[in-house]
Amino acid sequence: MSAPDIAGGTAVRPSRLAGLLGRAVRWREFSIVVVAVLLTVYFQAVNDNFLTEANLQTLSQFIAASAIIACGEIMLLICGEIDLSAGHVFALAPFVMYFANQAGLPIWLALIVALLASSLVGLFNGLVTVKLKVPSFVTTLGTMYLLNGFTLTISHGSPVETGGSEDFANIMGASGYAEILWAFAVVAVMHFVLRQTRWGLHTIAAGGNLVGAAEAGINVAHIKVGNFMLTSVLAGFTGIIEAFRISSTDPLAGGTGIMFLAVAAGVIGGTPLAGGSGTVLGGLIGAIVLGVLRDGFTLQGINAFTFDMIIGAFILVAMISNIHMSRLQRIGRR
């Protein structure tokens, strides 16, 4: 019995499809990569110190922190949630490490304790959101203030010097490229998780069709809580490596600034705020775009007052061209 063609909608020939589909996966990131390259060319043209070794190191430090936290936020965005408290776990974790170290634990163990503490914050965020059915925006807003106050209290508002031997500090972020190497490692792992594991697939399912995913038997509560914990651990880890980089553990570090940078990196890279899909590689490129903008304009000598205006204008231009490029790609696909 011949198989009738059920295709009632788009009729695409299989051979051309293979080629198109092969690139469809990278489609989403393609346009933002173009934007990143164009920006780099621009800044190098304006200031030939841009692509020097010294500045590449500096640039890598502008990028690393938001890239790592973006990995977590992207997973949450995909499954329909968000974590506003990430920047404050960033500030708290190094203090937990400091106090654990003061209490006698060797620095590497203190670091692990700090990461465990961060995961507890994520657990709290996840349980309140999923079990008590509070929208994650509101939950993490509350957590953000809680953490801020808590960090200020335990630190008495004063910064302290980050501990650890010089070697340990160098591995964990003090030496020039340490941070960006950590960032690449985290991005590589999270990219694998999102694309090649059940966890990633189920995260997409929970975001794309929550009811359907539950009907298929996926434990969506498990997925969401797990992603909250993941994000908090990544945020805590980032706070710790930044504390090693600048040798100072400061209660005012991080905050909503780094959280927004991370979410922005994710969105600029191609993860919609509405959820259901996302790209970790795109998040890295988004972080690169933001880092290039911030470092490039600082290098150029733009003064603080006009700085934000110019960054804002460039982000808009970059995103408008990105979205239009994506639109053209999609039309071309049809």
Add this chain to the structure above:
Amino acid sequence: MSGAREALRAEAITKRFGNVTALDGVSMRLAPGEILGVLGDNGAGKSTLMKILTGYQPPSSGQLWVGGEPVALRSVDHARALGIECVYQDLALVNGLSVYHNMFLNREKRRVFPPFMLDNPAMRRRAREILEDIGVDIPSVDLEVERLSGGQRQAVAVARAVGSNARILLLDEPLAAMGARESALIIDLILRLKAKGDLSIVMIMHNYAQTLDIADRIMLMQHGTVTYERAAAETSVAELMEIVRREYRARRGA
């Protein structure tokens, strides 16, 4: 029915939600390889019966037999393990995922090494096999399901259910919101499935004419009870409509 063991049998199923009685002593049987059409208006209890048969909810009282063995379904997974699969009205498909990922949702194949890594090539292959086996032509299993037409999506949802070694397939309004052409194609699919011989199918429908075309037997439900049961060939749309009207008038009169 014949001497062969029934695929599915229910006796005196009752379901109460507080004061409301959704099902009031429903009995039914499904022969192997048969298509049973369950008809009835909204509120007749069809969805509730479906939920009980898939293991989503337990009955307040009554007994079920699967393949001749008495069972008490503990969960959806338990029902699945016994070969009962359901295709819900909303299809439970994830738009952002490909056809083959949807077909293996929560049943994904994984490689031995590296650990945790999905075995996409194996899933792709098997997805193609299943689709071919039931005669569904999708251009590519890599397409995201949001790019398929309504009929193709329904077919993928059915293929997912069939592909997990179902013996009893429950379809909730499979032809809902479909035009004539797409309905014809899905009907063909259902008949092909029946022709394979190893599936028994229960379909919840509201279109009497289509149901009589496809089903072997029909069961009419009204207000939580089965009011009429007949082989499809032995009844007609007119007769069914009359039964419904009679019951409606009787209620109004009372």
Add this chain to the structure above:
Amino acid sequence: MRDPRHDNETSDLSVSPRLSVLPRLSVLRDRDSGVARRVMLGGAALGSVLAAMGGAAPAARAAGIPSHPKWRLVFVNHVTTNPFFVPTQYGIADACAAMGCDYQWTGSATSNAAEMVNAMNAAIAGKADAIAVPLVDSAAFTRPIARAMEAGIPVFAYNADADAGRLAYIGQDLFAAGQKMGARIVELVPAGKVALFISTPGQNNIQPRIDGAQDVIKKSGKPISIEVIATGATVDEELSKVKAYFIGHQDVKGMFAVDGGTTQGISEVMRESRLAAKGVHGGGFDLLPRTLTNIKDGHLDFTIDQQPYLQGYYTVMEMVTYLASGGLVGPADINTGLKFVTKDNVEPYLSTATRYEGKTDKEMIVPRGGPIRA
């Protein structure tokens, strides 16, 4: 060489003798600053005529320094958008204009040390000619400063100091300023509860002041009980915190702050609740507009001028002399002094809008007459 600045009893403007090579520029307040500028402007006019005849870069010539490439001076700051530093930026701009340099004003708007370190790194990679940074964090700047020096870039600290390897510090002697405030507090409030507010504890630009004040108050032996409260980094936050504190502690006898925003907040609370009439005293630092108005209207007892204009101007001078002399001349610490502003001498601050106090960007020489009062 005679130091013409006799008008402030508590001023301590000590300038390194080496810098007296440029006598006109060693003193920059009121009349003398006017003279200096006039000379420079005149020189600039002359210089441009010379330049037309193939002479040296006009501005540089006028300042007594030979022609040089336009040096790029990077000023990193911890609160880039805080109005306190507006006069500082004018000071930097004026000095740069005088000495033919370019400057960049960058850093963090929220006292974020990591952002400041990033800005310093960018300056080093961008091969800045000199860098200035307030060392608000004791540990964060040691390595960046070492790297800058390694790359041959001189680094100066302004506004806040720490032991981090900088060449020189230009700013107020913070602990001493705190001590002076402590002495004034003991005068005003011999007994009772006193609240000391600080916006961001632990930061090196203000913590030493509160330490100094507490030091003097405790040593005075008077029955004064001190409470230290943190108020946050932004002006609106600070006002709310002071209000909230007062509502909860209405028996307080004195409220004093060590940063500009909180001082303004205290002055507003004292105005609102008419606390001066009830015998409560208040004071603080810096010359935010509402602070000055409230002093004039008798609500706040005093504020202390940190002379932010000088922190900009003098730092540029240090950088230029260092660069011009190949590192042989300088560096030297400069104490930009401290001045109590009270109801008696606040009037000129309010009635004139000057570039030197940051109230207007117009270039000007400020007129002055009559006797000079302490």
